[in-house]
Amino acid sequence: MIRIHLASVFVDDQAKALDFYTRVLGLEPRQDIDMGDGNRWLTVGNPGAPGVELLLEPSAHPAVGPFRDALVGDGIPATQLAVDDLDAEHERLTGLGVTFVQPPMDFGPVAVAVIDDTVGNLIQLAQLKG
Template sequence: MRIHLTSVFVDDQEKAHDFYTRVLGFETRTDIPLGDGNRWLTVGAPVDDAVQLLLEPSAHPAVGPFRDALVADGIPATQFAVDDLRAEHERLVGLGVEFTMPPTDMGPVSIAVLDDTCGNLIQLAQMAG
């Protein structure tokens, strides 16, 4: 068994698609219209074809309070691995990305947390070694 698909709820799929592809550097894997302006819209890392991230519409009534609580407590919706956290932080800041936590060493891992502009906090992590 392995992870194939996970999702993050987004306020605006088009805005999220732009952020996750143009800014973060993911590639579009699937983009299928579902009606009512919604899409089955997935992205993935250029170096990994196995795992996809579904940019899921946040219309369900439970999503708003859940995400608001996570953001208020500073809890990321998901985590992405990076090879060089400080370089990635610098690149993203240069593109106007706002971070709620700058690169911070936490023992065997260094982390930073960014705002994805679509209602979520996203954690970036670099393992030591």
């Protein structure tokens, strides 16, 4: 059986990303391993729920910049995170100064919004209904 274990987003600053994804979004730190040259194997995950982790990967590779610039320019999120109540998260995150590049929108079975993660990515928040 194949299972998803790890997904990643490229980040401009791993320390800033860790702060945003944990303190602001509420994920918990999982792994933090020094990889040398100032890089870390740095992951976060769902609080209290072992399993899939998100790798906050350094964006130093030359292909990352043009790729991310194209995604952001077209409004395409790098990944999607689930929320239980999108309106409540919108209010909470707005209060913390998070920039919403797309406010909450209702599409029937799902409501979505898109935020700027402050380290180079757009991240979609999604509330599955029903």
